[in-house]
Amino acid sequence: MPTTKTINLKQRPQGRPTLNDFDQSTAEVATPQDGELLVKLAYVSVDPYLRGRMSDAPSYIPPFEIGKPMASGVIAEVVESKHDKFKPGDYVSGTLPWKVTQVVKAKDLLKVDKSQAPLSAYLGVLGMTGLTAYLGLTEIGKPKAGETLLVSGAAGAVGSVVGQIGKILGLRVVGIAGTDDKVDMLKNEFGFDAGINYNTTKNMSKAIAEGCPDGVDVYFDNVGGDISDAALFNINKFSRTVNCGAISVYNNTELPKSISVQPFLVRKSSSMQGFIVFDYADKYPAAIQQLAQWLQQDKLTHTETVRDGFETIPQAFLDLFDGKNTGKMVVKL
Amino acid sequence: MPTTKTINLKQRPQGRPTLNDFDQSTAEVATPQDGELLVKLAYVSVDPYLRGRMSDAPSYIPPFEIGKPMASGVIAEVVESKHDKFKPGDYVSGTLPWKVTQVVKAKDLLKVDKSQAPLSAYLGVLGMTGLTAYLGLTEIGKPKAGETLLVSGAAGAVGSVVGQIGKILGLRVVGIAGTDDKVDMLKNEFGFDAGINYNTTKNMSKAIAEGCPDGVDVYFDNVGGDISDAALFNINKFSRTVNCGAISVYNNTELPKSISVQPFLVRKSSSMQGFIVFDYADKYPAAIQQLAQWLQQDKLTHTETVRDGFETIPQAFLDLFDGKNTGKMVVKL
The missing domain is CATH 3.40.50.720 (NAD(P)-binding Rossmann-like Domain)
Structure with a gap:
């Protein structure tokens, strides 16, 4: 079976997280079954709220597990599809583990339109x-x-x-x-x-x-x-x-x-x-429509800080706490 | 001209107020003119929010002036009336200075119905x-x-x-x-x-x-x-x-x-x-109606701590900060 790189939570940080709280390993990549897609990450979002999931204090989302990949919002490219509505070359958004390639259920993902806005905007102003x-x-x-x-x-x-x-x-x-x-x-x-x-x-x-x-x-x-x-x-x-x-x-x-x-x-x-x-999930469709309109009218600027390479994800995340980003911090693979 | 007793703010308290921050004096009582009433305090309300008005920090109501009577919610008896709608023996509620007898504009007061509830309830559950x-x-x-x-x-x-x-x-x-x-x-x-x-x-x-x-x-x-x-x-x-x-x-x-x-x-x-x-003044009438109904249905109990005598007002106020009251703290004259 082919393998892929992953970035895992190594240990729960005490106070400020450091690179030592993360490690990298490899995982096997399965073959997509009906309703599944094989995808490859294109952009990974890093966000302050992930800090909460690194601890095991009760919160609104369950904590990350030690020794397993962390996860965040991503844009991924479809490599292989076992679902009608997706084909290789499509781009999708969703919350996925930090694994370069992986098999996922198509229903958990949303197709994004590369022609409407830059891909990473779907992690930012349109995400x-x-x-x-x-x-x-x-x-x-x-x-x-x-x-x-x-x-x-x-x-x-x-x-x-x-x-x-x-x-x-x-x-x-x-x-x-x-x-x-x-x-x-x-x-x-x-x-x-x-x-x-x-x-x-x-x-x-x-x-x-x-x-x-x-x-x-x-x-x-x-x-x-x-x-x-x-x-x-x-x-x-x-x-x-x-x-x-x-x-x-x-x-x-x-x-x-x-x-x-x-x-x-x-x-x-x-x-x-x-x-x-x-909390406001029922208002997403109208909100996205409004945001997309403003973006197309150039009333909204999409600003981002882009880091390069899967390995840079932990450092990109840590840099949020020093305010090293301007606009949305994303990692491009 | 007849005189009356007053309780004044002597100085702005530093931290916890003490009896030294108050003093008593006398003031002249005028003769009521058209639209005015001569009233005599029957019950005086003391409330934690008065502490704010003893300081001169900006707040939602102006501070009390040094050397002048403090003021709070009261029930008063009409002694003499120069207004159609009030007659001697009526009881009124309003915010008045701490002066035993005084001349006030009738339009600033509300008549209260002694037969519906005990007078002091209009400073408490109906106030x-x-x-x-x-x-x-x-x-x-x-x-x-x-x-x-x-x-x-x-x-x-x-x-x-x-x-x-x-x-x-x-x-x-x-x-x-x-x-x-x-x-x-x-x-x-x-x-x-x-x-x-x-x-x-x-x-x-x-x-x-x-x-x-x-x-x-x-x-x-x-x-x-x-x-x-x-x-x-x-x-x-x-x-x-x-x-x-x-x-x-x-x-x-x-x-x-x-x-x-x-x-x-x-x-x-x-x-x-x-x-x-x-902030919710437009909702008073409906609220009072609801509260009066519950009071009459014995669903609400009116509980109060009653102190006796005009001179006890400062101490009654100070005792709020030690939680010496149960329910509404009022002073009966």
């Missing part, structure tokens, strides 16, 4: 990233034109799309990112009204106040931690915080502490709401 | 307290029969009503209070399914888990601080926290810190929402 940005902002943030939107992790995969959608919807959009280059990009490429470099800003609360002179109506929060503490001081009455992620504390080994949000929420009649995109 | 409990629980908590409701400050004015409404709506209701007597009262008088004494419980998170074997769907939070940290570990997917108050940290002189809520909210697709009852 979970875009859906997370769009559905989080509209369903929870409920923005109204003229309001102010603050985005943390603004140069990241989700944040950069959130900000662009904010501009389409007529908001003042202010982004927080970790380098001057990223802040420039927020303003020059994504159309943000203002940007804040949290690594060079001493008083974040004051910087947010300056960037958001009318206060913050919607805070799209990808990071948690100190940055979100600073945001609290600037929320308006009836503000909505969209809790998409808390990457700044995902690697903490002790429970992170923050300024108590309760008095702020009471005083400002404000809300915080966490979510994962699957 | 802001009941409205806060009912509107917070239904509008934000959005409880569904069969779900579990956790209430902190459960023996307090709002909490005790929240729990009773929870039972009416078919929820499992678990309350947190500070003495065994209060916990007994939660179960025996208010119909709570279980109660937890936070002063004698070492592991609050575990105690909540035991009291809420199916997890917490709605958390009605009056206290914030450590108790709310413990609640976080027990929230269910899609849980709703109603942030009504944070009395445990109102007297902190430094910004209180808590466990970061963001990772919990993300992991559990859960929300927290602060409010004040005025």
Whole structure:
């Protein structure tokens, strides 16, 4: 039987993951049966939420198993098909283990159209990233034109799309990112009204106040931690915080502490709401249609950081925690 | 001109207020003109939110002025009337300064019906307290029969009503209070399914888990601080926290810190929402009708702690922070 390379979870990380938490091995590749496809990975998505699945704390998705391949969103090419609707050369998207070639059930995959958008966009603006940005902002943030939107992790995969959608919807959009280059990009490429470099800003609360002179109506929060503490001081009455992620504390080994949000929420009649995109699965079709339309109208830019080669997946994932990506981080095989 | 006694804010408290922050003086009482009433206070409400108005930090209502009387919800008797709709002997409710007798504009007051409920109930279950409990629980908590409701400050004015409404709506209701007597009262008088004494419980998170074997769907939070940290570990997917108050940290002189809520909210697709009852003013009439009906049907108990005499107002207020009240704390003149 032919074999393929895999990348596995070697051990559960304590705190920040390192390359030692991963290893590579080989696995046998079966022959596709009826209803199955033999596929070869083309693009692999790495995302902060995978950190959660590396631990065995109870969460919304089961943890990865030690000694087995990790998994994430991928684009794959069909090599051999035992299903009517797919033929060799087709591209599909889905959540698959980190194995270069593998046999999968066709029903778990979605065909993607290479002619409509670059393949990797289906991991980004037309995939979970875009859906997370769009559905989080509209369903929870409920923005109204003229309001102010603050985005943390603004140069990241989700944040950069959130900000662009904010501009389409007529908001003042202010982004927080970790380098001057990223802040420039927020303003020059994504159309943000203002940007804040949290690594060079001493008083974040004051910087947010300056960037958001009318206060913050919607805070799209990808990071948690100190940055979100600073945001609290600037929320308006009836503000909505969209809790998409808390990457700044995902690697903490002790429970992170923050300024108590309760008095702020009471005083400002404000809300915080966490979510994962699957909560809104019934709204995917309409959302994808809207995102594809904006992409074709050039109202949305698809920005990504592409790493090369299956072996680079663990490092690409680790680099998310240093903010080394701009836009969606993907690995091309 | 006749004079009357007043209770004033002497100085802004640092941290926990003390009797030294108040003083008494006298003020002249004018003669009522057209559209005005001369009234005499009958019951004065003391409430945790007044602590906020003693500071000059920006908040949803302006701060009290130093050297001037404080103010709160009251029931007053009409002594003299220059308005068609009121006559001597009528009772009215409204927010008035702490002055025994005073002239007020009739349009700022509401007549209350002594035959329908005890007068002080209009400061409690039929007043802001009941409205806060009912509107917070239904509008934000959005409880569904069969779900579990956790209430902190459960023996307090709002909490005790929240729990009773929870039972009416078919929820499992678990309350947190500070003495065994209060916990007994939660179960025996208010119909709570279980109660937890936070002063004698070492592991609050575990105690909540035991009291809420199916997890917490709605958390009605009056206290914030450590108790709310413990609640976080027990929230269910899609849980709703109603942030009504944070009395445990109102007297902190430094910004209180808590466990970061963001990772919990993300992991559990859960929300927290602060409010004040005025946010839902358009829903008062229907809410009062519902509360009055339940009161008449004996489904709701009106519980209060009554102190005697105008001079006891400051101490009654201070005692809220030691949880010395059961149900609504009022002062009878």
